[in-house]
Amino acid sequence: MFRFIVRRLFVVIPLxxxxxxxxFLLVTNIGTPKKIEDAIARPNASQxxxxxxxxxxxxxxxxxxxxxxxxxxxxxxxxxxxxxxxEIRPLMWQRIQVTLRLLIAxxxxxxxxxxxxxxxxxxxxxxxxxxxxxxLAFMFFSIPAAVLAGFLKEYGAxxxxxxxxxxxxxxxxxxxxxxxxLLAGFLIMRNRYKYERVRxxxxxxVGAAAGLGLAAGxxxxxxxxxxxxxxxxxxxxxxxxxxxxxxxxxxGNFVETVQDYFWHMLLPxxxxxxxxxxxxxxxxxxxxxxxxxxDYVRTARAKGISEARVTLLHGVRNALxxxxxxxxxDFGALLSGAIITETIFGWSGMGRxxxxxxxxxxxxxxxxxxxxxxVSVVVFNLIAxxxxxxxxxxxxxx
Numbered sequence: 001m002f003r004f005i006v007r008r009l010f011v012v013i014p015l016x017x018x019x020x021x022x023x024f025l026l027v028t029n030i031g032t033p034k035k036i037e038d039a040i041a042r043p044n045a046s047q048x049x050x051x052x053x054x055x056x057x058x059x060x061x062x063x064x065x066x067x068x069x070x071x072x073x074x075x076x077x078x079x080x081x082x083x084x085x086x087e088i089r090p091l092m093w094q095r096i097q098v099t100l101r102l103l104i105a106x107x108x109x110x111x112x113x114x115x116x117x118x119x120x121x122x123x124x125x126x127x128x129x130x131x132x133x134x135x136l137a138f139m140f141f142s143i144p145a146a147v148l149a150g151f152l153k154e155y156g157a158x159x160x161x162x163x164x165x166x167x168x169x170x171x172x173x174x175x176x177x178x179x180x181x182l183l184a185g186f187l188i189m190r191n192r193y194k195y196e197r198v199r200x201x202x203x204x205x206v207g208a209a210a211g212l213g214l215a216a217g218x219x220x221x222x223x224x225x226x227x228x229x230x231x232x233x234x235x236x237x238x239x240x241x242x243x244x245x246x247x248x249x250x251x252g253n254f255v256e257t258v259q260d261y262f263w264h265m266l267l268p269x270x271x272x273x274x275x276x277x278x279x280x281x282x283x284x285x286x287x288x289x290x291x292x293x294x295d296y297v298r299t300a301r302a303k304g305i306s307e308a309r310v311t312l313l314h315g316v317r318n319a320l321x322x323x324x325x326x327x328x329x330d331f332g333a334l335l336s337g338a339i340i341t342e343t344i345f346g347w348s349g350m351g352r353x354x355x356x357x358x359x360x361x362x363x364x365x366x367x368x369x370x371x372x373x374x375v376s377v378v379v380f381n382l383i384a385x386x387x388x389x390x391x392x393x394x395x396x397x398x
Contacts, residue, residue: 008385012378016371020074023370024067033057033361035083056081057363070367080364082357088368092353096335096372098245099342099349101261103334106269110276111327117277118284119316122292128187133281141278149271149344153242156267161238169219177215185211240266243346268345272338276330283326287319321388328384332377 032040036053039045054060058070058080073080079088117137121130140148189207200206241247241264250260291297292315300310339351350369357365 004385005382008382012382016374016378019374020071020371021067023367023374024070027363027366027370028059028063028066030358030363030366031361033059033083033363035360037361056085057083059363070364074368074371079368082365083360083362088365092350092368092372095348095350095353098347099335099338099351101245102265102268102272102338102342102347102349103331105265106272106276107327107331107334109269110273111280113273114277114280115284115320115323117281119288119311119319121281121285122288122319123311125289128190137278137281139278140274141282145271145275145338145340146344148274149268149341152267152271153344156270157238157240157242161240164239174219177219178212181211181213181215182208183211185209185214239263242267245347245349268338268341268347271341272334280323280327283323284319287322288315291315291319324384324387325381328380329377332380333373335373335376 033053036050036057039050039053051060058066061069070080077089079092082088082091117133121133124130143151185207186204187207188211189203245261245264247260247264250257252260292311297310297314300314301307335350338349339354341347342349342351343355350372353365354369356362357369
């Protein structure tokens with residue numbers, strides 16, 4: 001294991017060095033920083049002021065000298081200052097913390113949900129559940145992130161918050177929930193005995209009754225716990241925020257702080273979870289179908305091993321291998337920030353950092369952003385390779 005990591009590092013270091021050169025060439029050709037352009041456009045600006053700004057951004061030297069100066073300082077931890085004069089390194093660390101808070105929760109939920117749905121969809125292929133989850137996956141995969149985030153913001157907060165102040169359940173909603181329970185129970189029973197020779201005659205009645213009972217129980221719990229509760233009627237603050245990662249000026253104990261974080265994370269995390277779930281579920285389903293039709297799975301079944309053991313030990317374990325690379329690369333790339341989601345919900349994370357740096361054409365901020373992204377992708381790719389060996393003994397690291 002140690003020798004494998006050392007060998008990979010010998011490959012990673014030249015790769016990062018080449019990435020730094022390419023990044024520097026791209027950033028230096030985006031144009032003059034906006035602050036200098038504004039100074040040049042002012043009629044009363046002196047040449048000394050413009051030269052001072054060029055020195056501030058470090059563009060008063062030849063390209064080769066600029067690169068060596070920037071790279072030598074960057075590896076030592078001196079990332080310079082941004083367009084406003086603030087230190088880039090502590091500022092970026094603050095933005096990374098905000099992005100990680102959003103990313104970790106969304107990534108874990110999307111991977112777990114995608115893997116579970118993919119496994120069940122492969123085992124129950126061509127059932128109502130498979131068709132329904134396939135429809136949802138393709139729908140969320142095709143919806144642009146900006147549209148999905150805007151939809152959640154409009155209908156998951158702006159129009160939902162007034163109802164949350166005085167929650168109630170009308171006749172129409174009650175009928176819809178009851179119908180959904182009946183339909184769910186009917187479909188579950190239909191698929192439960194689809195491939196069995198002996199089918200209970202009253203299976204549809206039992207399924208529909210069970211689904212209706214669950215729907216009635218859910219409505220009863222709602223009425224007992226929340227129905228008619230007007231505890232937020234006099235509270236002007238919306239329960240589900242639409243902007244920012246925390247409430248400005250909020251002070252509270254640990255539990256209250258966690259609640260404030262949760263409600264601010266709810267909508268942007270949901271947007272990322274739905275988009276991630278769409279891709280992961282399809283990848284997992286395809287990989288699971290391929291593994292379950294392989295020779296060693298048929299051999300395991302022929303030996304009399306239980307279907308659950310075959311699915312978990314031989315199916316899921318090997319089906320996860322292709323998904324690991326996708327998850328690792330996605331996590332490393334998302335560490336650079338979910339630009340659209342953070343912008344729509346007003347989160348000051350890495351995505352917002354990149355947008356601000358690009359708008360100002362700030363070379364040092366852009367260089368730091370791209371290099372952090374490259375390092376995170378390479379590191380998580382290395383982690384994926386290590387996990388490979390744990391899941392598949394055929395993969396040798398040494």
